Amino acid sequence: MTARSAKPVKKSRRKLVVALVVLLSLVFVVLPAATAATAMQFENHDDFCASCHSQPEDTYFQREAPASTDLASFHSTKDARCIDCHSGPGLVPGRISALTMGAKDLLAWVSGTARQPAVHTRPIDDTNCLKCHQQVTQQRDFNNHFHVFLARWQSVDKNAATCASCHQSHHTDGEAQLAFLNREHTVSICQSCHQALGKGE
Numbered sequence: 001m002t003a004r005s006a007k008p009v010k011k012s013r014r015k016l017v018v019a020l021v022v023l024l025s026l027v028f029v030v031l032p033a034a035t036a037a038t039a040m041q042f043e044n045h046d047d048f049c050a051s052c053h054s055q056p057e058d059t060y061f062q063r064e065a066p067a068s069t070d071l072a073s074f075h076s077t078k079d080a081r082c083i084d085c086h087s088g089p090g091l092v093p094g095r096i097s098a099l100t101m102g103a104k105d106l107l108a109w110v111s112g113t114a115r116q117p118a119v120h121t122r123p124i125d126d127t128n129c130l131k132c133h134q135q136v137t138q139q140r141d142f143n144n145h146f147h148v149f150l151a152r153w154q155s156v157d158k159n160a161a162t163c164a165s166c167h168q169s170h171h172t173d174g175e176a177q178l179a180f181l182n183r184e185h186t187v188s189i190c191q192s193c194h195q196a197l198g199k200g201e
């Protein structure tokens with residue numbers, strides 16, 4: 001008798017637990033996921049980036065059309081967006097870590113502690129570029145040796161260049177016919193690697 005009446009109690013308790021799990025996962029999993037998905041949707045639009053950033057960074061967006069005067073605006077003519085360079089590969093860690101940084105920046109912006117111009121604290125990782133440009137590290141000829149040897153330099157020198165050291169993206173003092181590189185600036189980096197690795201005999 002007691003065993004029979006205990007059953008429905010157990011069942012309804014289990015139902016309650018299931019309902020609680022569903023509710024909790026709604027709050028802690030689905031809602032943040034939905035919020036994150038919406039935020040990422042925003043981040044897909046370059047005008048969203050420009051909405052908070054003021055001088056000089058809003059010019060990064062203004063330069064996008066019609067002519068390319070820097071590497072970043074050139075990318076916009078190739079369907080590459082702000083967020084493409086400003087995030088790593090994949091949803092995890094790429095977009096999620098960009099989102100985390102975005103949330104921190106949003107907080108600074110809302111609380112009025114944001115610095116303008118924005119301080120660039122997190123270097124643009126090579127993996128951000130290599131998502132789309134893997135081939136530059138593979139083509140083994142002399143005219144590409146500075147890309148091929150880059151990983152070797154980075155493995156022996158913590159101050160070695162990264163993609164963005166040569167390929168400054170928002171500077172307008174580069175030469176368009178030289179992939180927007182600034183010649184003097186680039187040559188100084190060529191020399192640093194030659195010093196670090198040696199140029200052969």
Ligand code: HEC
Binds near residue numbers: 043083105114122
């Ligand atoms: C809600 C307003 C807002 C939006 C939208 C926004 N930003 Fe920012 N961003 C900021 C603030 C605020 C900072 C930090 C300023 C500071 O240092 O206090 C910042 C900093 C940055 C930095 C420097 C980060 C570092 O630490 O190196 C980059 C790069 C950046 N934003 C790119 C972007 C891109 C790309 C987008 C669009 C996907 C974007 N931002 C959208 C407000 C915003």
Ligand code: HEC
Binds near residue numbers: 146150163166167190
């Ligand atoms: C030492 C400076 C330097 C570094 C570091 C560097 N590059 Fe380059 N990159 C150049 C030069 C020089 C060119 C050739 C420009 C020209 O002749 O038009 C070039 C050209 C390119 C091109 C266009 C031509 C091609 O080969 O497709 C891409 C894409 C590129 N680099 C991507 C990268 C990426 C990605 C990284 C990081 C892994 C990187 N670069 C690191 C100097 C550098």
Ligand code: HEC
Binds near residue numbers: 060073086120
């Ligand atoms: C080709 C890749 C690329 C694209 C596209 C790009 N950026 Fe950047 N961004 C960089 C790099 C690399 C840096 C680091 C500084 C530099 O090299 O100019 C940077 C730096 C920044 C900074 C930090 C402040 C500073 O000047 O250093 C902000 C803010 C920023 N970008 C916003 C944007 C916005 C907004 C867009 C779209 C309108 C955009 N970026 C598109 C590569 C890119």
Ligand code: HEC
Binds near residue numbers: 085133
């Ligand atoms: C979403 C993909 C994507 C990302 C991310 C990206 N690029 Fe590109 N990049 C392109 C495309 C597409 C082109 C045009 C290639 C073409 O037309 O053959 C290009 C062209 C270039 C060129 C040649 C410019 C010229 O004048 O011919 C350089 C240099 C370059 N990218 C460097 C970078 C660097 C450095 C980064 C990271 C900061 C980066 N790219 C990130 C897609 C990307």
Ligand code: HEC
Binds near residue numbers: 147148189194198200
């Ligand atoms: C990541 C390291 C690295 C970078 C960056 C680099 N080089 Fe080199 N460079 C080398 C190495 C290593 C050699 C020797 C190659 C060999 O012996 O096969 C070399 C050799 C050379 C040589 C022939 C040797 C000589 O006596 O001068 C020239 C020319 C040269 N590099 C030009 C450049 C230019 C121009 C740039 C910048 C656009 C550049 N390099 C960037 C590593 C680099």
